[in-house]
Amino acid sequence: MGTVLQFVVLGLGLGAVYIGLGSGLLLVHRATGMINFAQGAIATWGAYVFAELRNTGTLVFPVGSVDLGEPPSTATALVIALATAIALGFAVHYLAFRPVQQNSVLAQVVVSVALLITIQALVVLRFGPNKIDVESFVPGGTVTLLGAAIPTRELFIALVMVVLAALVWCYLRFTRMGIATRAASENERAAVLMGFSPSWLAAIAQAGAAFVGTVAVILASSLTGLNADYFGLLVVPALAVLLVAKLESIPVLVVAAIGLGAFQSLIGLLVTQPWWPVWAQSGLDQVIPFAVVMVILFVTGKRLPTRGATQQIRLPDVPIPRIRPLVAIGLVVAAGLALAFTTGTIRFGLTTSLILSLLALSYVVLTGYLGQISLAQSAFAGAAGFVLSKASVDWGIPFPISMILCALLATALGMLVALPAFRIRGAQLAIVTLAAGLGIERFIFNNYSLSPPEGNPIADASLFGMDLAVREGRDLSRLAFSLMVLVIVAIIVWVFVRVASGDMGRAFLAVRANERAAESSGINVRRTKVIGFALSAFIAGIAGCLIGFSRGQLSAESFTVMAGLQLLAVAYLGGITTIGGSLVAGLIGPLGISYVLMRTWLDLGEYYELVLGLALVLTAILNPVGIAGAVRHQVEFVRRKLRRPATSPPIDAPRREEEASHV
Template sequence: MSTYLQFIVLGFGLAAVYIGLANGLLLVYRSTGIINFAQGATAMWGAYVYAQLLIDGTLVLPIGSIEFDEAPSIPVALAIGLVMAVLLGVVTHYLVFRPVRRAPALAQVVVSVALMLTVQALVVIRFGPNNIPIESMIPSGSISLFGTSVSSAEVVMVAIMAVFSVLVWAYFRFTTAGAATRAAAENERGATLLGFSPDRLAAIAMVMASVVSTVGVLLGASLTGLNPLNYSLLVVPALAVLLVARMESVATIVIASLVLGAFQSVLNLLTGESWWPTWAQSGVDQVVPFFVVIVVLFVFGGRLPSRGSLQTIKLPDVVVPRFRPIPAALVIVVTGTLLAVSSGTYRFGLTYSIILMLLALSYVVITGYLGQISLAQAAFAGAAGFTLSKVTTNWSMPFPIALVFCSLVAALLGMLVALPAFRIRGAQLAIVTIAAALAIERFIFNNYSLTPPSGNPIANPTLFGLNLGVREGSDIARLSFSFTVLVVAAIMVWAFIRIASGDTGRAFLAVRANERAAAAAGIDVRLTKLIGFGLSAFIAGVAGCLIGYSAGQLSAESFTVFVGLQVLAVAYLGGITSFSGAAIAGIIGPLGIVYVLVHNIFDLGDYYALISGIALIITAIMNPIGIAGEAGRLGALLRARLRGPAAAPDSPVSETGDEVDHGKVAVADA
């Protein structure tokens, strides 16, 4: 029993981080209505500044640095680190969150995801990708608890974060600004009429969120060190804690954090027991937050509090696609010609762009057309890819049967993840899908009993005796493989156009516009969501299989949560509501042709992720319809001007679900 008690107390160190991040999430949400997926990433900036000051006396800034003659003391380094965190919070509020406060949930999710990617890339550039130690502010020691000697540092950490939680509670309960923030969360118009500025209240809350979250990361990192990947993703269990607290109760945040941290610690102890199944020894602790999120949202789903704002901006319009044989043939011929005349890394970059286009197309289906925010597309792709490894090496399943079978596996997984979408939507669904993606990554992709560290080889695709593999000898990008990818992509795009322009596509758009109105019009909303998730996961699965064939073997790094978020970023940047946006996303995406060209010419390295993150933030704020949407809008205006006042652009579908066609309005689901 004493061992269990010791591990429970050890889990308090992780609980301290959860308390800090969850309180920060609460402050941001109650003041802006935004779920800040970047809370962990922004909180670790101040911690990195603190750590670097103590290591060599260097104050690292986003651009440049200041060298001190000697390393400052811990209190001075702590003060500087917190000041940097506050400055980042202020900049985040005024330049990132304030412009999208009244934007759709999709834009808010995308902006916070882009901020996470930007800060993480900046941390890697300025501090390096490796784990760095951080000096603890709390002396180590032990205390006796129920007759058992346990570590005292974790208990002190929790006590410190409990004090910060009391301060957050007191701010909401006893201060005028806190009361006004709570009032604005319920009725922003009323708070404004009473003379309170929601922007100023949000700035105060953002500063407080930065401080309390950074202190939590500082305390936790003294035990584990700082790592840009791990601390960015600790926002997922913190979101689970926030949901348990129903986005309101500070006391529940503290209790839920203690329970979750202790339970995960004890779970790690149990996985080392001889009776524990081998297949469940890796990543099982990361499955717990996912189940917590699922249970809470299923139980409370529609009753979770939301923020009342003055107004909201509609989602970007959708242009119903039409199949045009001549332009389609021209695109295929041009793409095939480029593949034929290129070679080496450039041909591989073009081929990978086509694959990324398919992965981005899965986002277009689920988010652009159905209006459901999914952050798990890379997990679906990975599920298909790892299944491909099993069926091609163990069962010798031939191409293209293996491609279809593995994509159907991804589709089934997508429909399983779709079940929570029956009751929730928007940012809450984004929380479910990112928790699912992290659980799949840690429990399956990083599970050595399921995916061995030696790699997951994939047999080369063959068809009628022809080798369609990507490599042969010194040729790293065979033309036969590139043409195979082009043919598969052409079939998938044709199928997408047929579905999107038919009754199923119109049902997607009706559900996206208004679920209640769609149900009143006779559309089965639940079945439509299942079909949408299944179709998007199938497309992602095809992309995952092609990624597997292009690599010859797979590893967990191929389908991490961050890979999915990066593809979402470029999909939104290109235009989340159209195939042309997916095509642009494939071109500019990681390892795509633009990435290869830029890397070979300028060798940007980690700066590519930083630049794409900043570009996504700007796009979500200034031009939410993306590059393709803006180009299409300008093209339609130009054509309308050339044709005269009677002409009209190609049938966009508005947020109300209406399809505009030459000045007449037809209900999209009619």
């Protein structure tokens, strides 16, 4: 019993982080109606500023730094770090969130994801990729409870975060600004009538969220050290806690956060028991947030609250694709020539771009056409890729049957993840799919009993005796493999065009526009959603298998959640509603040809994620249709100009004027 109690108390440190991040998420949602997926990254930046001040005496900014000569005191460093976090909160609101506050939920999610990518990239560039130690200023020691030595640090951290959460609750409930913030969450005009600017209230909320989250990360990092990826993705369980609280109750959020942290810590105790199965000893704690969300959705069955809006929100236009044989043949030939006349790294970058275009196309199907925001596409691709290792090596299933079977497995996984879409949509669905993606990554991809640390080897593809291996001797990217990828991409795109231009494509768009109207017109909305998720996951599964063939083996790093978020970024940046957008996304995607050129020609590969994140923020604010959509609009504008008749007067104009003068 004493050991169990010790592990429960150890889990309070993790629960305290969930309280801080969750309270900030709730505060921002009550003020803006938006879900800030970058909450953990924002808090992590402030914690890194504190750690750097205490370790080296340097105040680091996103650009530049100030050497203070010697490390300041803990209190001074804490004040500076929290002031930096508050300033970052204001900047995030005015530069990113405010411009898209009245845009579609998709644009809001994309901006939030872009901030996560940008801030994470800045942390790595400014502070380095390795974990750094943080000086502990939390009172140490132990107390005896029920015969067990209980550490006091976790108790102190949890107490501090409960007090801060109580202050957030008091602000929202008893202060005039807090009441106005709650009013704005229902109707912005109500806040205006109270004499407050909804934008200013939102900025205060964003700054307060950054403050509370930063305190939580600083306190927790004094126990574990600082790691950007770890604390940045702690937003996922914090989002699960937020859903438990139904996005509005601070007391429920606090209880759920403490309970989740304690339960995850107990899982760490259970996995050490001899009776615990080996295959479930890694990553199970990350499956719990997803399971919590799923139980809430299917047990309560109540729709989560949404924010009142002052205007209608228009989604990006979706052009119906048409098959243009000459254009299609020209693109395929051009791609084939580009592959034929390049070698080595450049050809491999082009091949990777073709594969990434398929992953981007899976977003086009699901998000662009069906309107469902999924952040689990990388997990679908990874699931197919990892099973391909078993199918090609252990089971001896030949290509392309192995690839199709693995893609069908990803399809089944996609259909399972589609179940929450029956009840929720928008940012809430993004939360569920992000939790699912993280759970799959940690429980399957990072599970050494299922995926060995040395990687999962994949047998080379061959067809009718033709060797389709990606490498041979010193040739790192064989033309046969690249052409095989090109053929598969062309086939998948042709199938998508057939689906999107037919009845199913029209059903997708009807559900995207208005689910109730689609239901009343005879469209089975649930079946349409399942088909959309299935088709999207199948395409992602094909892409995951091709990534496996191109690498020769797969590891967990190939399909991380951050990689999936980057894919969403490039899909939106290229144009998430068009095939052309997916092709552009492939060109600018991670490890694609643009990345290769940045790394080899400009030596700027380390800045790729930063450039990607900033470009995505600007695209979501200024150009929601993406690069391909902007090009299409310009082409249509030129065509209208060329087709417009001359404005010279008609031939009989003089005669009409003469007749009018006589009258």
